[in-house]
Structures are given as structure tokens and as C-alpha cells.
Amino acid sequence: xxxxxxxxxxxxxxxxxxxxxxxxxxxxxxxxxxxxxxxxxxxxxxxxxxxxxxxxxxxxxxxxxxxxxxxxxxxxxxxxxxxxxxxxxxxxxxxxxxxxxxxxxxxxxxxxxxxxxxxxxxxxxxxxxxxxxxxxxxxxxxxxxxxxxxxxxxxxxxxxxxxxxxxxxxxxxxxxxxxxxxxxxxxxxxxxxxxxxxxxxxxxxxxxxxxxxxxxxxxxxxxxxxxxxxxxxxxxxxxxxxxxxxxxxxxxxxxxxxxxxxxxxxxxxxxxxxxxxxxxxxxxxxxxxxxxxxxxxxxxxxxxxxxxxxxxxxxxxxxxxxxxxxxxxxxxxxxxxxxxxxxxxxxxxxxxxxxxxxxxxxxxxxxxxxxxxxxxxxxxxxxxxxxxxxxxxxxxxxxxxxxxxxxxxxxxxxxxxxxxxxxxxxxxxxxxxxxxxxxxxxxxxxxxxxxxxxxxxxxxxxxxxxxxxxxxxxxxxxxxxxxxxxxxxxxxxxxxxxxxxxxxxxxxxxxxx
Numbered sequence: 001x002x003x004x005x006x007x008x009x010x011x012x013x014x015x016x017x018x019x020x021x022x023x024x025x026x027x028x029x030x031x032x033x034x035x036x037x038x039x040x041x042x043x044x045x046x047x048x049x050x051x052x053x054x055x056x057x058x059x060x061x062x063x064x065x066x067x068x069x070x071x072x073x074x075x076x077x078x079x080x081x082x083x084x085x086x087x088x089x090x091x092x093x094x095x096x097x098x099x100x101x102x103x104x105x106x107x108x109x110x111x112x113x114x115x116x117x118x119x120x121x122x123x124x125x126x127x128x129x130x131x132x133x134x135x136x137x138x139x140x141x142x143x144x145x146x147x148x149x150x151x152x153x154x155x156x157x158x159x160x161x162x163x164x165x166x167x168x169x170x171x172x173x174x175x176x177x178x179x180x181x182x183x184x185x186x187x188x189x190x191x192x193x194x195x196x197x198x199x200x201x202x203x204x205x206x207x208x209x210x211x212x213x214x215x216x217x218x219x220x221x222x223x224x225x226x227x228x229x230x231x232x233x234x235x236x237x238x239x240x241x242x243x244x245x246x247x248x249x250x251x252x253x254x255x256x257x258x259x260x261x262x263x264x265x266x267x268x269x270x271x272x273x274x275x276x277x278x279x280x281x282x283x284x285x286x287x288x289x290x291x292x293x294x295x296x297x298x299x300x301x302x303x304x305x306x307x308x309x310x311x312x313x314x315x316x317x318x319x320x321x322x323x324x325x326x327x328x329x330x331x332x333x334x335x336x337x338x339x340x341x342x343x344x345x346x347x348x349x350x351x352x353x354x355x356x357x358x359x360x361x362x363x364x365x366x367x368x369x370x371x372x373x374x375x376x377x378x379x380x381x382x383x384x385x386x387x388x389x390x391x392x393x394x395x396x397x398x399x400x401x402x403x404x405x406x407x408x409x410x411x412x413x414x415x416x417x418x419x420x421x422x423x424x425x426x427x428x429x430x431x432x433x434x435x436x437x438x439x440x441x442x443x444x445x446x447x448x449x450x451x452x453x454x455x456x457x458x459x460x461x462x463x464x465x466x467x468x469x470x471x472x473x474x475x476x477x478x479x480x481x482x483x484x485x486x487x488x489x490x491x492x493x494x495x496x497x498x499x500x501x502x503x504x505x506x507x508x509x510x511x512x513x
Contacts, residue, residue: 050254057185057248065186068245072182073199075142075237076175080206082149082230083114083172085214087329088340089223096223097158104469106158111326112465113162117169118176118458122451125174127295129447133247134178134185141178142238145171149234153227173454176203181447184439185248189380190369196436197362204358204428207325208350215329215344251444297445298452300512305505306382306441307452309498310434313389313491315457317430319464320396320488324350324403324423327468331477332416335407349417353424361432364388382440383502385433386495392429393492397485399423404481430491441506 050056057065086093090107099106129137148171151164179202183195214226247253301307328350329343338346365388369380403419435450442449471480 050257053257055253055257057250057253058188060186068248069179069182069186069195069198071237071241071244072138072175072179073202075234075241076172076179076199076202077206078230078234078237079145079149079168079172079175080202081210081213082227082234083168083210084111084207084325085210085217085226085230086152086223087111087211087325088215088344089218089226090330091333092218092223092340093161094158097155097161099158105466107330108326108465108468110162110165112322112462113166114169114172115322115458115462116166117171118173118454119169119462121170121173122177122298122448122454123295125170125177126298126448126451129178129181130249130251130297130445133249133252134182135245135247137174137178138241138245141171141174142242145175145238146231146235149227149231151227153224153231169458173458177447177450177454180435180439180450182248184443184446185250189440190366190373192436192439193362193364193366193369195362196432196439197358200428200432200435201354201358204354204424204431205351207321208347208354208424211325211329211344211347212351213344215339215341219339219341297448297511298455301442301445301449301452302456303509304511305502305509306438307449309494309502310438310453311456312494313430313434314453315460316488316491317392317396317427317434318457318461320400320423320484321427321431322461323465323468323484324420326465327472328420331407331472332413335410335477336413346413346417346420349420350424353421354428357425357428357432361388361429362436365433365436380440381503382437382506383499385437385440386499386502387433389430389433389495390492392426392431392433393489393495394426395422395429396426396491397488399426400481400485400488404485405478407481408476408478426488442511445511 051058053059090110093110094103094107125137125141144167148164148168151167152161155161155164179199180196183192183199187195213229214223217223217226217229302311325347328346329338332338332343332346333340365385368387369384372384373380399419399422401419403416403423406416406419434453438449438453439446471483474480475483
């Protein structure tokens with residue numbers, strides 16, 4: 001709860017039930033404790049400014065802030081590399097696991113099934129992180145991440161391989177959602193673009209570098225070593241996260257601060273201990289109301305215009321990203337006769353596109369917001385994140401046309417690689433502005449909001465890439481990718497409309513919790 005909300009609660013105390021009235025302080029003066037929404041509020045005379053406290057994450061030193069952000073980003077980076085590193089080895093994996101039929105669809109499924117965790121993960125991750133904090137979610141997620149990377153390497157059949165791949169979606173979506181939220185926790189709005197660029201390096205650049213390393217590992221020491229090596233890397237970084245990362249979620253830290261002050265003044269009587277320690281509830285006791293509300297919050301946010309629009313854009317961008325990651329390596333093997341290691345190198349085009357977008361998209365967004373606020377705007381509006389999305393709305397379809405027809409006519413291999421670079425640029429210039437828009441629109445509920453977007457997006461992303469093999473078989477690489485380009489082009493008019501009317505719709509239809 002922010003200080004403004006605290007003052008508002010005190011000003012309207014006639015509408016809030018008085019929990020305790022104590023008169024045992026040093027002066028014998030009668031004082032009141034007010035509890036609203038599970039947060040104990042000091043009377044105004046005793047209230048200290050939370051915004052000015054060193055424990056407030058927004059007042060941490062720059063070193064401490066960026067250490068937390070970069071640590072989470074690096075861990076997520078290795079997790080995302082492991083997500084696609086085995087792609088060049090898929091023909092070998094299919095042989096070793098004795099897959100004789102539907103090899104094309106099953107190969108694609110090994111990549112896309114990981115997204116299933118993104119469907120169910122936000123339902124649990126978002127409310128838990130907003131109820132007990134980011135750190136608890138990370139402590140649970142990192143061991144699950146290690147298991148999900150070890151499992152495929154130890155698999156003896158395709159079913160076992162797919163089960164562990166599906167399990168991996170839960171920790172990776174945790175790292176994604178929590179990293180976005182940590183940026184909102186630690187950085188003011190005008191600096192979040194750079195922070196988002198850093199944490200998005202994992203989900204964007206990581207999956208394109210994974211096949212590069214995986215191709216060489218497969219060729220020289222075998223495909224199972226892909227998973228052993230990434231287990232070591234992710235395990236090391238994950239251990240550092242558990243040791244170094246400290247809670248950043250403002251409402252929880254604010255509650256701890258006020259509770260500590262009440263304890264200090266002998267005014268900290270809380271009738272319901274479960275409000276303090278929500279995970280010590282006995283099995284027969286219902287969870288506190290705030291947890292129940294948090295569980296349904298992502299579904300309520302799905303009905304807001306911001307989330308509906310973000311879901312549309314992110315579904316296209318993410319589906320096309322996974323589609324490209326799942327088919328690019330095998331496409332170059334078929335059309336150009338590339339080996340496993342060479343097909344891994346084919347992902348360098350996407351890596352270049354993602355790197356350029358990471359370096360430019362966030363900075364352009366922050367610069368645009370700074371220019372608008374310097375020109376007399378009182379506050380930065382979330383809609384100021386959207387104009388750069390129009391760049392992506394043009395680049396994404398252009399990339400698919402170049403990539404598709406380059407493969408179709410087997411022109412010099414650099415041409416489809418350039419097309420893949422345009423695809424990755426277009427994906428990120430669609431995805432990043434919308435993610436920042438959602439985070440800026442629902443700051444303290446950013447995990448629930450990005451989770452709400454992720455639920456629908458992930459269902460579409462899991463299923464859509466399975467159409468890759470039939471699409472290319474029926475239409476070929478040229479017309480198949482041209483069809484995808486026309487669908488992607490639909491995001492351009494949507495971007496123009498939302499830049500013009502987004503603020504009006506956002507204010508007219510706020511979320512109701």
C-alpha cells in the first residue's frame with residue numbers, strides 16, 4: 001500500500017473497522033490501530049514516511065538495484081538457452097528415443113510444450129508473489145528449474161522427454177514474470193525501459209544462442225551433455241539468486257515496516273496471526289481474503305482493454321517467435337544441407353536482431369517518455385510506451401516475406417538469415433512496448449497483469465507452432481511465410497488505434513477487484 005493510499009485510509013477511517021484501541025503507551029495517551037485490507041496503519045501523528053525509508057526498494061542504491069536485476073536476468077538467460085539448445089540435435093534425439101512416426105510434429109512439440117507452463121503458471125505464480133513476495137516464488141522455482149533441465153537429458157523415451165519439457169514451463173514463466181515485476185519494484189517509470197531491455201534479454205536472445213551452443217555440443221560430446229552443461233550453469237546462477245536476492249515487493253515491505261513500528265510502540269496486537277504468516281494456515285482454515293482475491297485477479301484483469309490488447313499483440317509476437325525457433329534449424333538442414341552445428345549458426349541472424357532490439361527499444365521508449373514529460377506533461381502516461389510498436393508492426397511481416405522466399409528459392413543462405421533478423425526485431429518491437437505498457441498500467445499488480453496476458457498468449461503459442469510442418473508441406477516456405485506476414489500486419493492498425501484511444505479506454509474501464 002502506498003503512502004497516498006495510507007493517508008486516504010486514515011482520512012476515511014469512519015468507514016474502516018477499528019481493530020484495537022490501546023492506552024498502554026509511555027504517555028498514557030489513547031491511540032488507535034486501524035487494519036484495512038490486511039495492512040496495519042499507524043495513526044497519522046505516529047506515521048513515518050515509508051517513501052523516505054532506506055528499506056524502500058525505490059531508495060536502494062543503484063548498485064543494489066542493478067545487482068538484483070542483472071542476477072535474475074542472467075539466471076533466466078541460461079534457463080532460456082536450455083529451452084532451445086537441443087533443437088539442432090532433434091533428428092538425433094528422435095532416433096535415440098525410437099520415434100518412428102509423426103517426427104515433424106513431435107519435434108516441434110518438444111519446443112512448444114514448454115509454453116504449457118506459461119498457461120498454468122501465472123494462475124498460481126501471480127497471486128502467490130503478490131501475497132508473500134517475489135523471493136518465496138524464486139526459492140520454489142529454482143529447484144524445479146534444475147529438475148526440468150536434468151530430466152530431458154536422462155530421458156529414455158519421448159514421453160518422458162516431453163513431460164520434463166512441459167514441467168520446465170513453470171519455473172521459466174516464474175523467472176519471466178518475477179523479473180518484469182522486479183523492474184517495476186526497483187525503478188521509476190522513466191528508467192524502466194532499460195531495465196526491461198535487460199530482463200528481456202533472457203526470453204529473447206537466450207533461445208537464439210541456445211541452438212548455437214547445442215549444435216556443437218551435440219556434434220562433439222553428444223546431445224545429453226546439452227542438458228548437463230545447462231544444469232550446472234543454471235544451478236550456479238540460481239544458487240546466487242537464493243543467497244543474494246532480497247524481497248522487493250513494496251506492499252509487503254511496507255506492511256513489515258508499519259508492523260515493526262507498531263511492535264516498537266507496544267501497539268501490535270493482531271487477532272489473526274495468519275495475516276502475518278499466510279503459509280502457516282492449518283489445513284482446515286480458509287486462506288485469508290487477500291490470497292483469494294489475488295488468485296482471481298489475473299482473470300479479472302483479462303477483461304480490461306489494456307490486457308485484451310496486450311494479449312492480441314503478444315500472442316502474435318510470441319507465437320511467431322516460437323514458430324521460428326522450432327522450424328529454423330530444420331529448415332536450413334533441409335534446404336541447404338546444414339549439419340547440426342551449422343544449423344545452430346543459422347540462429348545468429350535472430351540473435352543479432354534480438355540484440356539490436358534490446359539495445360534500442362527500451363532506450364527509445366525511455367527517451368520518448370522523457371521528451372514528453374520535459375514538454376510540460378505532468379506525468380508519464382503508460383500509452384507513451386506504444387509508438388515504437390509501429391516499427392515492429394512493419395518489420396515482422398517484412399521479415400517473414402524475406403525469410404520465406406529466400407528459403408523457397410534456396411538463394412544465398414545469408415538472405416533468409418537477414419529475414420530471420422528482421423523477424424526477431426519485429427517480435428521484440430511488438431513484445432517489449434506492450435509488456436512495458438502493461439507494467440506501467442498495473443504497477444503493484446504487474447505480475448497478475450503480465451500473467452493474465454500470458455495465460456491466453458501461451459495457449460495460442462503452444463498450439464500454433466504445430467501448424468509449421470503442415471503449413472510448409474501444403475504451401476511451401478514462400479507462400480506459407482507470406483500468409484504469416486499478412487496476419488502479422490494486422491497489429492499495425494491496432495497500434496494506431498490504441499495510441500489514440502488507449503488512455504480513454506484504460507481510464508473508462510479500470511480493473512475491479
